[in-house]
Ligand code: SF4
C-alpha cells in the first residue's frame with residue numbers, strides 16, 4: 533500500500549516576497565481556541581480586510597493559521613519549520629493559549645504541535661516558542677492565557693501554566709525590538725486583535741511609531757479606561773439604582789460586576805459589529821483582561837468587596853440626585869406656560 537499523494541499547497545506564493553510579512557498563528561498553548569473563534573467576528577478591520585491587503589500602508593501578508601489554512605498535517609507544519617530555520621522571511625508570531633511548564637514532571641508533555649520530521653516525536657509548544665520567538669519581527673500574545681496565564685494558571689493547577697512574557701522574560705525583545713505585545717481578554721475582543729495587528733503592520737512599514745504599551749504590555753489606547761467608564765449602565769450606577777436580580781436594566785454591581793476596577797474596552801466597543809459588551813447586555817464583568825484574573829476576582833457571582841463602600845456612598849448622593857432629576861424631568865415634560873393661551877385655551 534502506498535500513502536495517498538499529499539495535496540499541493542494552494543497558496544500562490546508560500547514565501548513572502550520583499551516588503552511582505554507572514555503571520556504565524558500558533559494555537560498550541562493551553563487554550564480553548566477562543567481567540568481563533570472570536571477572530572472570525574472581527575469587523576474593524578475584518579481578518580479578510582487584512583489578508584486581502586486593501587488597507588493603506590499595510591504590506592501584503594501571508595497568514596498561516598491552523599484553522600484557516602488550505603494545508604493540513606505535515607504540509608502545514610512545514611511552514612513553521614521553515615520559519616524556525618529562518619527561511620520564511622519576516623513574520624509576526626501570534627500565540628494563543630498559556631505556556632505550560634514542561635520541566636515540572638518526570639515524563640510526558642503538556643502541549644505539542646506537529647512532529648519532528650526525523651524522529652516523528654511530538655514537538656512541544658515550548659520548543660516551538662524557543663525556535664520561533666527569537667526570529668519573529670513581533671510577538672503578539674492573544675487572550676489572557678497567552679498574556680498572563682489565565683484560567684490554566686489558577687492557584688493549584690498542575691501544569692505550571694504562565695503567560696508568554698513570563699516564559700520569555702520581562703526584558704525580552706523580538707527581532708523588531710518589541711516586547712511581547714499582550715492582548716488580554718477571555719477571549720480577546722475580536723476588533724482589538726485585528727486593530728493591533730493593523731497597528732503592528734503600520735509600524736512594520738514605517739507608518740506608525742512603536743506601539744504604546746502599558747506596564748502590563750497591553751496597547752494603551754485599548755486598555756487605558758475601565759469597563760465602568762464606558763458602560764451603558766453607568767447612569768444607573770451614578771443614581772444609585774442597583775439591580776437585585778438578573779433581567780434588570782439597572783447597574784449590576786451588586787450581582788458581582790467588577791467593571792469599576794477593570795481595564796477593558798468592550799463596554800465602549802461592543803463585542804461584534806459594535807453590538808454587545810458584557811455589562812451592556814446583562815453580564816457581570818469578571819475582570820478577564822486583568823493579570824490578576826481569575827484568582828483575584830473569585831468567587832465570580834459575589835458582590836466585589838470594594839464596591840460595598842462605594843455603592844453605599846453612591847446610594848446617598850445618587851438617590852437624592854435622582855429625586856431632584858425626576859422633579860425637573862416632570863417639569864420639562866410640560867410645554868412652556870406662555871404657550872397655554874395660543875389656541876384660546878385658558
Ligand atoms: S454594570 Fe458594572 S460596569 Fe456597568 S455601571 Fe454597573 S458596575 Fe459599572
Ligand code: SF4
Nearest residue numbers: 796810817818820821
Ligand atoms: S467586560 Fe469584563 S468580563 Fe467582559 S470582556 Fe471586559 S474584562 Fe472581560
